[in-house]
Amino acid sequence: MNGTRLFQSAPAALVTAVALCLPFLAPDFMLFEFSIAVCYGIAILGLNLLLGFSGQICLAQGALFGIGAYATAILNVNFGMDPIATLPFAAIITSLIGVLIGLPALRLQGLQLAIVTFGVASAFPQLLLKMDWITGGVTGLATDQPLAPKWFPGSQELWLYGLSLICAAISVFMLRRLLRGDTGRLMRALRDNPLIAESLGVNLTKARLAAFAASSALAGLGGGLFCILNGFISPQSFLPMKSIDILIGGIVGGITSMAGAFIGAVFIVFVPGWTTDINPALGGLIYGLCLIAMMMVARQGIAGLPIGRSLQALGGIFNKKDLSRVPGPLPGQLGGE
Amino acid sequence: MNILTVRDLCAGYGATDVLHKVSFTVEQGSIVALLGANGAGKTTILRALSGLLPSRGLVEFGGTDLRQCSPARRVELGLAQIPQGRGTFGDFTVEENLAIGAYTINSKRQIKEDMERWYTAFPRLAERRRQQSGNLSGGEQQMLALARALMSRPKLLMCDEPSLGLAPAITEQIFEIFKSLNHDHGMTLLVVEQNADLTLQFAHTAYVLEAGDITVSGPASDLLRNEAVQQSYLGV
Numbered sequence: 001m002n003g004t005r006l007f008q009s010a011p012a013a014l015v016t017a018v019a020l021c022l023p024f025l026a027p028d029f030m031l032f033e034f035s036i037a038v039c040y041g042i043a044i045l046g047l048n049l050l051l052g053f054s055g056q057i058c059l060a061q062g063a064l065f066g067i068g069a070y071a072t073a074i075l076n077v078n079f080g081m082d083p084i085a086t087l088p089f090a091a092i093i094t095s096l097i098g099v100l101i102g103l104p105a106l107r108l109q110g111l112q113l114a115i116v117t118f119g120v121a122s123a124f125p126q127l128l129l130k131m132d133w134i135t136g137g138v139t140g141l142a143t144d145q146p147l148a149p150k151w152f153p154g155s156q157e158l159w160l161y162g163l164s165l166i167c168a169a170i171s172v173f174m175l176r177r178l179l180r181g182d183t184g185r186l187m188r189a190l191r192d193n194p195l196i197a198e199s200l201g202v203n204l205t206k207a208r209l210a211a212f213a214a215s216s217a218l219a220g221l222g223g224g225l226f227c228i229l230n231g232f233i234s235p236q237s238f239l240p241m242k243s244i245d246i247l248i249g250g251i252v253g254g255i256t257s258m259a260g261a262f263i264g265a266v267f268i269v270f271v272p273g274w275t276t277d278i279n280p281a282l283g284g285l286i287y288g289l290c291l292i293a294m295m296m297v298a299r300q301g302i303a304g305l306p307i308g309r310s311l312q313a314l315g316g317i318f319n320k321k322d323l324s325r326v327p328g329p330l331p332g333q334l335g336g337e
Numbered sequence: 338m339n340i341l342t343v344r345d346l347c348a349g350y351g352a353t354d355v356l357h358k359v360s361f362t363v364e365q366g367s368i369v370a371l372l373g374a375n376g377a378g379k380t381t382i383l384r385a386l387s388g389l390l391p392s393r394g395l396v397e398f399g400g401t402d403l404r405q406c407s408p409a410r411r412v413e414l415g416l417a418q419i420p421q422g423r424g425t426f427g428d429f430t431v432e433e434n435l436a437i438g439a440y441t442i443n444s445k446r447q448i449k450e451d452m453e454r455w456y457t458a459f460p461r462l463a464e465r466r467r468q469q470s471g472n473l474s475g476g477e478q479q480m481l482a483l484a485r486a487l488m489s490r491p492k493l494l495m496c497d498e499p500s501l502g503l504a505p506a507i508t509e510q511i512f513e514i515f516k517s518l519n520h521d522h523g524m525t526l527l528v529v530e531q532n533a534d535l536t537l538q539f540a541h542t543a544y545v546l547e548a549g550d551i552t553v554s555g556p557a558s559d560l561l562r563n564e565a566v567q568q569s570y571l572g573v
Contacts, residue, residue: 182436189426189437196424199387201412201441201489 011259038164041265046218052255054211055191062242063124068223090224098216140234254301348385348392373546415492427471438485476507
């Protein structure tokens, strides 16, 4: 984190300021969409930890998000728990399942691991349908929505938005603690050179599973929150594409930036809608072009884009020298060792 | 007393064996050189010893059979390796590199003490403790890799081609450090090298590896005078 911390603090301050100002600027229905973006942001934080900091790919983040959502829904519907009280459980349950998904990561890396985890994401919606005795199958589950208390001056949407921000703040705080300490160093060592890390006595098994556990816990928390906000979930909400969306959000935002996680989340929640607004028939095309342009202009993600230098970057798109500035972790780790 | 006994070690990549029943010993408190040309299997031996590569044959270290031990366990037992090309983490500061070298050490106090000790021994590292190690010179990186390996309090330090990519004067400096580690701290060293001339001046015992077999062995001073060795490695 050292060195990169300096330019990370500017986006972080900006994102925090925007998040706090939104209630005064955005109408209630927009606030609801921003709350949904915060959920995804938390799941993307988890992916950042896994992909950006420990160099392992997981394309099941959408499924883990769904597991968190179903954990919250089942605990609320079947066991009558208060929805907010279910959130820690959603995180823990998802974390445990994440470790199971992480087990293949002990043998597989890079592209193989991507396919294995995407397999989980593909199987997930079907699994939900088959387990209808607890998941409600195709009808899904409707949960109680925590109502704003009487003393709360704002709207219900604002109340839920506040709840989302608190969850996000807790996630960021815990992730920062994790990354600043020995664990963070360990994960970066794992990403930069697993072989050397192993020769120094690092227990790769433990470190890799720890990364999966922490990443999945965040996905689960995000999912639980998503369930609370929506008040209803069904297998349709957690199709395999959700995992890809989360990956896109992570990379577009900036895979090693916490602020970037939330910027990326806003991107995946709003941009597909905007591009459809521009031209309903060509929405997908415009969105696709957006993604391509994004990676040409901001290879390190939006959070890695020094404001003001973005114009320079535009001019340097086809400049060969720029190629050497491609950030380290992704290309290297996708190719294995 | 031998700290390391290797008998009939076979190892390789995929189906091909690079090592064909290699046997040698390392005596406690000595500097042992493993010489050989490119592709002779020197690095393969070190990788097999540190458990990064599966191998067959007996490897006994300090009375423990290493065959069942994970790489992490071997480090705990006191086997440290300085990888070829240094292998320092470029994104990490000097201090973070040292900290990860102490991964197997649980006592925070001991880690702190050791860091200070090696900072005293390598003042250049102390000056640059907060700098990213990727910005260090080759010689400084070699020192960092050495100090990082020492952080695990090894009983046997294995060093893979320390001279690689270093100016002759710097290489000599590194070997002087090895010598003082051996002399002042009683450290046992196993040094893998192509630079036979220099290595033989510092080592006590040497083995020459050719195409996965040990062909010559003996006291380093004998090897320096050995005609076959001179012809193959010293360019005399």
